[in-house]
Amino acid sequence: MSDVGAALGGLVRLFFVDQRRVWKVGAVAGRSYAELSELFERRRLPRGTPILLDDTMRPVEPLTSWFRAMGLAGRDAKTMKAYAYTALMLFNFLATRSRDFVSASEADLLEFRLWRREQAEETVGQAAWDRDSAALGQLYDYLVQRGQVPGRPWRPTGRTASLGSGVSRDLRVRHMELEQYLFCRDVGFGGLRPDAGLDGTFRGWWPHRNRAACELALLTGMRLQEWSTLLLPELGLAGGPKPTIADVDLAACAKYQRPRSAYVPLGAMALLDPYLLLERPRIVAKAQRALRRRSRELFVIQRLDADSTRIRGVLDGCTVTRVIKDMDPELRRIAVLETGDGLDPLAVFLGQGGAMLSFSGWDRVRWRAWERMQQWSSDREAPVLPRHCWCYHDLRHTFALRLLIYLTREALDDIKARKLPMATLLDHMVGKLDIHNVRIDGPADIRRLRKSGKVEKALTFKGRISDIADDHTEETFRRSYAHGTTLRVIAGQVITTATTALAVQGPRGPGRPRPRTVPPGSGSRSGTGAIGAGYRAAASR
Secondary structure, three states: OEEEEEEOOEEEEEEEOOHHHHHHHOOEOOEOHHHHHHHHHHOOOOOOOEEEEOOOOOEOOOHHHHHHHHHHOOOOHHHHHHHHHHHHHHHHHHHOOOOOOOOOOHHHHHHHHHHHHHHOOOOOOHHHHHHHHHHHHHHHHHHHHOOOOOOOOOOOOOOOOOOOOOOOOOOOOOOOOHHHHHHHHHHHHOOEOOOOOEOOOOOOOOHHHHHHHHHHHHHHOOOHHHHOOOEHHHHOOOOOOOOOOEEEEEOOOOHHHOOEEEEEOHHHHHHHHHHHHHHHHHHHHHOHHHHHHOHHHOEEEEEEOOOOOEEEEEEOOEEEEEEHHHOOHHHHHOEEEEOOOOEEEOEOOEOHHHOEOOHHHHHHHHHHHHHHHHHOOOOOOOOOOOOOOOOHHHHHHHHHHHHHHHHHHHHHHHHHHHOOOOOOHHHHHHHHHHHOOEEEOOOOOHHHOOOOOOOOOOOOOOOEOOOOEOOEOOEOOOOOOOOOOOHHHHHHHHHHHHHHHHHHHHHHOOOOOOOEEEOOOOOOOOHHHHHHHHHHHHHOO
């Protein structure tokens, strides 16, 4: 609950739906347990849906209806929360002018922007305001659908139809060198000295857990929400012999809930062993009393399917079955397995009290690691550190860059095998095509290159591995394509285009050949710009 200020008619308060808190409180005045259960069955709302109530505890419209529509549409709880606070700030701003959302004019909205950006007690930057403008655009689109307003009250500008700037900002894309990564993993997260010796002054918690998480993030390329919410069954660790590798199906915890798979290689699985054997049992044993006391709030698993893809247990007093990959982070956080000897949390990475470590908890771990790296930065064994603290997404960038380097090497091998008349892939991309007036039109956006799902260690490209997947017995990364465009696929398409052009132009010679344009849809999906950007990023290492 949050007080959001005084509006017309009194104080308004913001609440968020959470049925589990009702059972945690126990008896509710004026309502029996059966009546509450019947109410929740009749009125279903997703967890995290905002509800705005006035001083008489009645819904404030049209915001409450908009919140409910977003919840039923499956919007993320964090997105709904951010949109709710933005809409409520505008609600109170208009109330001081005796206006509401329907009667608001363009001047009111522009003055609200001015207040947020320059005159409020705590102003916001352009990026924060762009998020606010997205929320207001969604709100007024909803009001247009309901017929309450004829359209958005502001006029679109040349760059955008919203109140935002319409300017895309460059992302901070950083990667780690091998020495930087080892220093981060072992000294920062692991509490060792730069010479790999033990540091007697280290007073951190669970260094094996932190090192294992760092290794897993790098070698799989998963995002923070993906690897930090992994469950034991997803890695084959729910019983029986421990596997050497794993394939994880991601869905509810993936970005935009887009299903994909992530390959967990041997190195990442091996570094989990010290944590699983030494630290995790201690965390679980110390948390038993707290887990038993909170058992009514937890998802107590009673049975795992043989293939470890579905679980069955008691949630909110009802026996339910859930598909593991479709469990959101909040449900994963309260999932525990009844072993007979106690409750064992299903989450791989645990914090104090046996709960899955939260995102803010991982952020604290990261900053403590950064402080240790800075303390040892003057050591002769220490690598050069960046000006800003490393973040977990830098590990994903490192994974992507190493994959691009490998795929570029694969494309070079293809060129040699086909004995094409060109010196290097870079010459082919930026030189040979220009000589023969062959152009590949398309936006230079390296973000369209997809990362592979089945990979081995991203830091080195040595040796062979056996059976890295069901039908893969190849070198590192080999034949491991993503679900979209990869650099090797793009390079192969460009090579084919150039070969065809050379064959056609060969009899006439390279004097003044007729220019040929290849549309984006018929050849490479990303164009020469993306290939050149990817190659230059890999070569700049």
